Amino acid sequence: MTVNTLHRPTHRDALVHLESAFEDGEMCTVFGRCTVEYDGRATSELGPGDRLVILKPDGSILVHTDEKRTPVNWQPPGCTHSASVRDGRLRIRSTRSNPDERLDVHFERVDQCSVYRVNDRSDLELTGSEEDLRQHILANPSILEAGFEPLETERQSDAGPIDIFGEDADGVPVVVELKRRRVGPSAASQLRRYVDALHREFGDDERVRGVLVAPSVTERATSLLEREGLEFVALDPETGEPPVEDDEGNENDAADENDENDAGEGGEDGESDEKAASDA
Amino acid sequence: MTVNTLHRPTHRDALVHLESAFEDGEMCTVFGRCTVEYDGRATSELGPGDRLVILKPDGSILVHTDEKRTPVNWQPPGCTHSASVRDGRLRIRSTRSNPDERLDVHFERVDQCSVYRVNDRSDLELTGSEEDLRQHILANPSILEAGFEPLETERQSDAGPIDIFGEDADGVPVVVELKRRRVGPSAASQLRRYVDALHREFGDDERVRGVLVAPSVTERATSLLEREGLEFVALDPETGEPPVEDDEGNENDAADENDENDAGEGGEDGESDEKAASDA
DNA sequence: TCTTCCATGTCGAGG
DNA sequence: CCTCGACGTGGAAGA
Numbered sequence: 001m002t003v004n005t006l007h008r009p010t011h012r013d014a015l016v017h018l019e020s021a022f023e024d025g026e027m028c029t030v031f032g033r034c035t036v037e038y039d040g041r042a043t044s045e046l047g048p049g050d051r052l053v054i055l056k057p058d059g060s061i062l063v064h065t066d067e068k069r070t071p072v073n074w075q076p077p078g079c080t081h082s083a084s085v086r087d088g089r090l091r092i093r094s095t096r097s098n099p100d101e102r103l104d105v106h107f108e109r110v111d112q113c114s115v116y117r118v119n120d121r122s123d124l125e126l127t128g129s130e131e132d133l134r135q136h137i138l139a140n141p142s143i144l145e146a147g148f149e150p151l152e153t154e155r156q157s158d159a160g161p162i163d164i165f166g167e168d169a170d171g172v173p174v175v176v177e178l179k180r181r182r183v184g185p186s187a188a189s190q191l192r193r194y195v196d197a198l199h200r201e202f203g204d205d206e207r208v209r210g211v212l213v214a215p216s217v218t219e220r221a222t223s224l225l226e227r228e229g230l231e232f233v234a235l236d237p238e239t240g241e242p243p244v245e246d247d248e249g250n251e252n253d254a255a256d257e258n259d260e261n262d263a264g265e266g267g268e269d270g271e272s273d274e275k276a277a278s279d280a
Numbered sequence: 281m282t283v284n285t286l287h288r289p290t291h292r293d294a295l296v297h298l299e300s301a302f303e304d305g306e307m308c309t310v311f312g313r314c315t316v317e318y319d320g321r322a323t324s325e326l327g328p329g330d331r332l333v334i335l336k337p338d339g340s341i342l343v344h345t346d347e348k349r350t351p352v353n354w355q356p357p358g359c360t361h362s363a364s365v366r367d368g369r370l371r372i373r374s375t376r377s378n379p380d381e382r383l384d385v386h387f388e389r390v391d392q393c394s395v396y397r398v399n400d401r402s403d404l405e406l407t408g409s410e411e412d413l414r415q416h417i418l419a420n421p422s423i424l425e426a427g428f429e430p431l432e433t434e435r436q437s438d439a440g441p442i443d444i445f446g447e448d449a450d451g452v453p454v455v456v457e458l459k460r461r462r463v464g465p466s467a468a469s470q471l472r473r474y475v476d477a478l479h480r481e482f483g484d485d486e487r488v489r490g491v492l493v494a495p496s497v498t499e500r501a502t503s504l505l506e507r508e509g510l511e512f513v514a515l516d517p518e519t520g521e522p523p524v525e526d527d528e529g530n531e532n533d534a535a536d537e538n539d540e541n542d543a544g545e546g547g548e549d550g551e552s553d554e555k556a557a558s559d560a
Numbered sequence: 561t562c563t564t565c566c567a568t569g570t571c572g573a574g575g
Numbered sequence: 576c577c578t579c580g581a582c583g584t585g586g587a588a589g590a
Contacts, residue, residue, distance in 0.1 A: 002330065003311060003391045005285060027332070027346040029309070031283060031396055041461070041583040042408030043518065049400030050282065052307070052334070060349045066307040066398040069340045069356045070570060073404070076349045076585070098561090101583080111283045114392065116311055118346040120329030124353070128322030130566065154589095160465065160564080180567080181321065184579070185440075193469060218578070238323065321568040350585060356570065378576090381568080410581065440579080460582080464564065498563065 005114040011090040014113040018055070018083045018092070021115040025057040030092065032110040036063055036073045040101025046072060053092065053105055055081055061094045061103060075103045128238040130163075130180040133213065136240025137164060137176070143240055144213065144233055148174065158200065159193035172207050173198060179214035180237040187212055188224040195230070215243045285394040291370040294393040298335070298363045298372070301395040305337040310372065312390040316343055316353045320381025326352060333372065333385055335361055341374045341383060355383045408518040410443075410460040413493065416520025417444060417456070423520055424493065424513055428454065438480065439473035452487050453478060459494035460517040467492055468504040475510070495523045 006017055014030065021028040030053045036046040046063075051072070054062040059079040062071040079096040090107040134153065141148045147169025155165040164176035175198060177191040195210040202208065210230040217225075217232050225232055236243040286297055294310065301308040310333045316326040326343075331352070334342040339359040342351040359376040370387040414433065421428045427449025435445040444456035455478060457471040475490040482488065490510040497505075497512050505512055516523040 003287070005287065005392065007283070007285065029332070031394075033399075035402075038583075042406055044404055044406040044583080046404050047402030049402045050396070050398045051400065052309070052396065054332070054344065056344075056346050056348075058347045060347075062344075062349065064334065064336075064342075065400050066336050066396075067338045067340075067357070068336075068571080069342065069351075069354055070582095070584090071349075074349055074583085076583095077347070099583090111396075112285065112394065114311075114394075116330070116332065116346075116391075118330045119313075120331065120345050122315075122327030122329045124324055124326050126322055126324040126568080128568080159469075186579090189469070189473060220578080318568070324568075348586080350567095350569085354568080356568090379568090383568095406583080408583075462563095466565090500563080 002117045003114060005112060006110075007112060009110055009113055011085045011088070011107070011110065014090055014107075014110045015083050015085055017113050017115060021055070022057075022081055022083075026115050027057060027118050028055050028113065028115045029053065030055075030090075030105075030107065030110060030114075031112045032107045034105050034107040036106075037104045038073050038102070040103075041099055044073065048108065050111075051105075055092070055094075059094070059096070061092075063103075063105060073103060073105075075101065079103075128180065130178050130237060133178050133180060133235065133237035133240065134163065136235070136237075137178075137213070140240070141166070143235060144176065144211065145169075150176075157194055158197040159190075162194050162198075168209065172209055173202065174209045174211055176211050176213060179212070181214065182216040182218065183212060183214040183221055184218045185221045185224045187214070188221045188228065188230060191225075191230055192228045195228075282397045283394060285392060286390075287392060289390055289393055291365045291368070291387070291390065294370055294387075294390045295363050295365055297393050297395060301335070302337075302361055302363075306395050307337060307398050308335050308393070308395045309333065310335075310370075310385075310387065310390060310394075311392045312387045314385050314387040316386075317384045318353050318382070320379055320383075324353065328388065330391075331385075335372070335374075339374070339376070341372075343383075343385060353383060353385075355381065359383075408460065410458050410517060413458050413460060413515060413517035413520065414444065416515070416517075417458075417493070420520070421446070423515060424456065424491065425449075430456075437474055438477035439470075442474050442478075448489065452489055453482065454489045454491055456491050456493060459492070461494065462496040462498065463492060463494040463501055464498045465501045465504045467494070468501045468508065468510060471505075471510055472508045475508075 006013060018028060033048055033050050035048050038044040052064045058077040060077045061075045063073040064071050075094040079094040082093050084091050090110055092105040094103045137144050138150055141150055148166055150164050150166040152165045154161045162175050163178045166174050168174050175194045179187055191210045191212050195208050198208045212230060212232045213235050215236050216234060234242050286293060298308060313328055313330050315328050318324040332344045338357040340357045341355045343353040345352050355374045359374040362373050364371050370390055372385040374383045417424050418430055421430055428446055430444050430446040432445045434441045442455050443458045446454050448454050455474045459467050471490045471492050475488050478488045492510060492512045493515050495516050496514060514522050
């Protein structure tokens with residue numbers, strides 16, 4: 001049995017169900033009317049309402065309402081879950097130390113309590129991160145600029161580690177700062193700190209270039225870069241190539257993407273592709 | 281009926297169930313063996329495994345494994361959900377534009393499909409934020425330093441808005457930067473940018489003090505502050521008072537907290553307080 | 561452990 | 576819309 005569900009259980013039945021799930025290291029969900037209290041790095045209170053609580057065997061707990069991607073309350077992995085019945089309510093408690101934190105959920109009514117047997121060995125494969133961008137540049141430095149030669153990654157400086165440190169065609173030191181998405185002034189400031197640090201390190205008479213690499217840049221950042229004598233190179237972290245730009249600062253490219261509507265309609269099973277808007 | 285659950289439904293039954301939930305703006309969950317593909321700001325692939333998918337009426341979708349607080353895949357609010365049956369699999373798709381993104385979940389087996397009627401009007405009340413810290417200081421400026429007088433919050437400068445701008449007992453301008461938790465060098469840099477900006481604004485001969493306020497500070501940040509001639513004041517955002525420190529950098533305070541074990545045992549209902557470790 | 565920094569960050573406020 | 580900064584950020588990698 002991969003799922004074991006109680007419908008409108010008594011608190012005591014839900015309690016037994018949950019405790020066996022904790023014991024067996026299984027994931028479970030509880031839906032019903034509850035209040036939530038949290039105390040730890042901050043403190044919060046949530047009045048009565050219907051929520052979905054997810055308890056994971058790694059010690060994490062999520063309290064979800066019907067809005068937002070972020071849970072209204074939670075606890076990260078490493079906590080210890082416990083359950084009890086007190087004053088006619090089902091209490092789910094999750095605690096940890098370092099920092100000392102406690103999350104309490106009190107259910108006055110439990111509509112559903114499910115336990116799931118999870119079998120999942122697959123790992124997520126993701127591309128398009130800053131690390132990918134770095135690999136693109138190291139594999140083919142000329143995409144940054146003809147004659148650029150990377151010398152070191154994560155090079156330490158007074159201002160922190162420099163993403164890529166290298167030299168241009170003329171042997172001038174270059175600080176490269178990478179961002180996987182559109183950058184604002186803060187990235188320019190960060191780059192300036194690195195360049196300043198190398199200035200101090202090398203001596204004021206040695207020139208040091210600073211290059212910010214990202215798919216795009218805000219106007220404010222552009223002007224700050226200009227003021228600071230820094231440079232910008234537009235590169236897409238996924239492809240390692242200059243991103244498609246239409247006329248102006250607008251980054252919305254209207255590339256027509258109509259895959260998935262290819263053939264395929266001769267399959268065995270009947271097809272049904274009805275939609276319903278859920279973005280009220 | 282607040283919860284409507286299908287146990288091991290056919291894909292077609294699950295499809296109908298989901299579409300009526302989308303139509304009615306209700307939250308739902310699907311558990312079963314699936315694969316996930318994402319393409320948008322980045323690109324990802326996830327091979328077959330058992331996961332819990334949560335679809336919210338605001339357009340968000342979460343794909344949870346039995347580990348981590350963060351979903352293995354997701355889409356933020358504002359997306360449009362749709363479902364279909366193709367090639368013998370249940371496909372749940374969530375799309376949005378700006379940025380153009382798509383998340384596909386293909387179920388080869390559905391163990392459970394639930395629809396929840398959510399009634400939740402309560403708002404979360406949280407204390408201990410940076411805003412709380414600001415209120416503490418504005419209400420009682422002497423906790424920062426005797427004679428400190430706040431003049432302006434969010435004061436604009438070349439380097440951005442300054443949390444609190446004021447004067448010390450001698451009438452010297454003071455820039456106050458607030459952080460709700462332990463700060464590193466980046467906060468010190470930020471403060472320096474503000475102080476520099478006011479220097480340029482006031483003229484180089486006018487002294488400007490910079491004060492970083494947080495519950496604690498890293499060593500690297502301390503040395504940076506020293507180099508830059510900036511100051512640090514330790515304050516807890518929750519209480520507005522100097523945080524408890526034991527001997528050294530260690531921030532773990534062993535305050536004994538034994539509430540909840542008070543009386544209360546004379547209640548009507550039987551008590552049951554069994555625990556089970558879930559932090560495997 | 562503690563520190564540092566990236567993230568498909570998410571979220572809210574303000575222009 | 577875009578832009579900016581806080582967050583109980585979470586998570587991973589390095590010291």
